[in-house]
Amino acid sequence: MTPVAPTPGVVIETSGLAKQYRGTLAVDGLDLQVPRGSVFGFLGPNGSGKTTTIRMLMGLIEPTAGSARVLGRPMPRSSRSVLPKVGALIEGPALYGFLSGQDNLIRYDAADPTADPRTRKARVGSALDRVGLTAAAGKKAKAYSLGMKQRLGLASALLQPRELLVLDEPTNGLDPQGMREIRALVRELADDGTTVFLSSHLLDEIEQVCTHAAVMARGRLITQGPVAELSAGTRGRLEVTTPDPVETVRVLAAHGVTDLVTDPHTAQVTGELPAEPPDLAELNAALVAAGVRVRGFGLRRASLEDAFVALTGEGFDVAG
Incomplete structure (x- = not known):
């Protein structure tokens, strides 16, 4: 050696x-x-x-x-x-x-x-x-x-x-x-x-x-x-809380948001912003203009788990 x-x-x-x-x-x-x-x-x-x-x-x-x-x-x-x-x-x-x-x-x-x-x-x-x-x-x-x-x-x-x-x-x-x-x-x-x-x-x-x-x-x-740097390169997920998930998904998809997931228990729609994300204020305005009742809107900071999935393409299976 x-x-x-x-x-x-x-x-x-x-x-x-x-x-x-x-x-x-x-x-x-x-x-x-x-x-x-x-x-x-x-x-x-x-x-x-x-x-x-x-x-x-x-x-x-x-x-x-x-x-x-x-x-x-x-x-x-x-x-x-x-x-x-x-x-x-x-x-x-x-x-x-x-x-x-x-x-x-x-x-x-x-x-x-x-x-x-x-x-x-x-x-x-x-x-x-x-x-x-x-x-x-x-x-x-x-x-x-x-x-x-x-x-x-x-x-x-x-x-x-x-x-x-x-x-x-x-x-x-x-x-x-x-x-x-x-x-x-x-x-x-x-x-x-x-x-x-x-x-x-x-x-x-x-x-x-x-x-x-x-x-x-x-x-x-x-x-x-x-x-702080390990997760900084990973995009966070957009989170929208609303009673109108179908229309929310349509509007977000039209603005390039992908991997859209609807959680009926939390009345929340989440998605991955594109590499060149739209202005969040404009995206929120587009939802309101489409008649979506927005009760919560924000970007969740990327975590180490997000970074791990992005780097390896797999979940963090602690039993593996």
Whole structure:
């Protein structure tokens, strides 16, 4: 493998990274750049190659081809010097069920050769508090719910200050309140200067918390960049709320609006504007002139899901 030269301001960088299993490319020629200080969303349906990529970045498996740098150092060759600066939660936490949550964290901390044993109790207490598990600290891990186990795994990644935090589906198993708390924690960590690399199949999660994102599909990188720019190139959908859907569809089609859909439950007609869209005020006036009773009229901002469909030509099937 030919190593890539480190790029200033980039904490994760890959060049042609690939992993093949029994003739199938799980990751195919990945060129990825994660800016320092970003909350970087690694987005794709289940089975798109996200976890395989993370395992290569963390030195857990060898790539078939290509190269990767983490914190400016080649991986997996520099694992011993890089990993102490990285907190990671990959494929769920590995816990001792017979130990309490607190004792699990003590074991994790004791395994870190850089951890000062004199301040261990304070670190463990702080990590439990940050993920909302202080009240359950003495409870055996085998009695934890899936969401509590996920929180405990995240706490283990927060025992030491980290330059980089790698989270694989961090909100898996959490209820809506727990998801909001983890998102708030991620933002807090980023504000403190930690780069967060967050893998998820939840488009809404990426849009809410991430500054940058990359989209994977079938092992290949589709696009990457600032979240706002990924959806900026995708046209939003026109939405008209009216009790006169038939006439609305006729007028909109005559003005070049395509992919028209009528929802009888919401009394809403939606459609895709042409590449050179008409003036929206004139379009609204044309509807009124045709006798359409317009009760709502607007353009819905394109989302990451819209961008994904536009880029891949398919829906975001999270069960794939």
